[in-house]
């Protein structure tokens with residue numbers, strides 16, 4: 001990971017002037033600053049029945065989202081193809097389950113994961129992470145009574161994500177979603 005000193009990210013979702021591709025560090029800085037904007041965080045509509053989203057303008061042409069997570073919701077296992085990204089909890093607490101292994105991108109339907117590839121981290125408000133290409137994870141709000149809110153940024157904007165199911169060590173590719181599927 002390299003930091004580009006010539007392209008400082010902006011704290012404002014409406015101002016984007018980076019000239020080079022944003023790095024993981026740029027994206028992380030953006031989500032950290034955005035999560036600290038209490039007015040923006042409070043503006044997200046929350047729905048007890050399901051997740052809510054507001055699209056933001058990320059730095060340098062990146063794709064960014066403000067996401068609300070009711071208690072007990074999660075993403076399921078997925079990757080972000082060739083995009084790098086960052087996310088950070090602004091309110092409540094999220095948990096990330098991730099794989100510490102680089103998976104082959106294509107040509108397989110099921111994989112048996114070895115022991116010791118699972119990583120788990122709890123992300124209370126103010127905590128987040130960045131990730132590289134082909135990162136595979138699921139994000140959950142395990143609270144029984146509290147919404148979580150988080151800020152996410154991806155670059156390049158997500159061309160596709162792959163969804164997986166997980167049964168013990170077996171990871172199975174279920175679906176490839178493209179942007180038109182998310183509308």
Ligand SMILES: [Fe+2]
Nearest residue numbers: 078079080137
């Ligand atoms: Fe993700």
